[in-house]
Amino acid sequence: MTTESPLAEWALFLAGMGWPVFPLRPGTKRQPAIKNWEQRATTDPDRIRRAWAADAWNIAVATGPARLVVVDLDMPKAGESGPDGAAALAALAEQRGAPVPETFTVTTPSGGRHLYFQAPPGVRLRNSQGQLCPRVDTRAGGGYVVGPGSVTEQGGYELADERDPVELPAWLVQVCTEKATPTATSRPVALRASNPSAYGAAALRGECDRVRAAEAGRHNETLASAAYTIGRKVGAGLIDHATARAELIAVGQTLIGPEHWPPTDAEVARVVDAGLTAGSRNPVRRKEAA
Incomplete structure (x- = not known):
């Protein structure tokens, strides 16, 4: 009987959610261990076991193939002022008159959060950086997020809310669409x-x-x-x-x-x-x- 490593167990857990995963270099969050990672990300348990038996890879979830939109709420860096991502998103939600629903959530080593949402049927979104509001990024088609269980020098990515991801709210879809095409909505x-x-x-x-x-x-x-x-x-x-x-x-x-x-x-x-x-x-x- 074999015992999976903690990182392999996390990779299998995420794959069990139907989300293709791929390895990141140990201790990092921005160095995929394979080329063409979006195409090669997998939910196959055997492939995952073989990959994570080779090294203590960190885990990435390919958000596009997973049909996920992950809202990344960042914290201000040293010397920066202004609200953190969570406060900025809450203010945007209040402006739109709709709540930010509770959903599958992962905390990051910096104190930020990743909110996982299902992409609505027919919706195809891409990554964004600071377009919704300050310190709020999104990861969707063409992107990935570091999965729970992964560890960097700053700390670990931890599962804070394991409920199934809810569908991306319509008001957020609308904001993402507006921000993605500013010239089309400015006149x-x-x-x-x-x-x-x-x-x-x-x-x-x-x-x-x-x-x-x-x-x-x-x-x-x-x-x-x-x-x-x-x-x-x-x-x-x-x-x-x-x-x-x-x-x-x-x-x-x-x-x-x-x-x-x-x-x-x-x-x-x-x-x-x-x-x-x-x-x-x-x-x-x-x-x-x-």
Whole structure:
């Protein structure tokens, strides 16, 4: 009977979550031990056992193949001023009127945190550095995070919350999308019938405005109708699915209240997804859009 090393056990645990892993040089966080690490990251237990039997590799999780978006909350470095990443993200959440949900969390040797979120269906995000707010980075497609159990000279990466990762909140998807395309969101869209993307953007804004103005008792009906209407345009290629979903979920969440429908974020997402799916199956014709 063989006994796994602690690092091998952690690598197997993360792979068991469905997250491809690969080795980092012992004691480091920025030196992959293999080339083409995103393609070669694995969840295969036999490969992991063989790799981690060779040395005390640190562990990296390939966030893109794992369909994860990890929000990296940093601490100020010596001599720096301003809030830490956790405080900056909390302030952004308050500004957006939505919470930062509890999720799978790893603490870092510097005192920061890695918040693991599932990437929503159809959403493809890339890494960002300080774009959301100061000392807040994201790791998604093309990136990796150091997994729990790994150790550097500064200390270890420790699992602080082992609940399953929740889906990246719609308001964070929206912020990530906005920050990734600042030139596209910094000026008004020209509304011309010959410009399908402009038409789609205008239609999405109009439906979001309709949801915000929904009458009491008609919240479910209005959100479902808006999602179906936009879904038809998604099906026609006039609106990006990820953008439409994020915007509709974000505006749907403004309807949540003690005396209102819907009661939860999950119900908002369910109604939006159902409407988009149904609408996409009945796309508008391009000449209708014009």
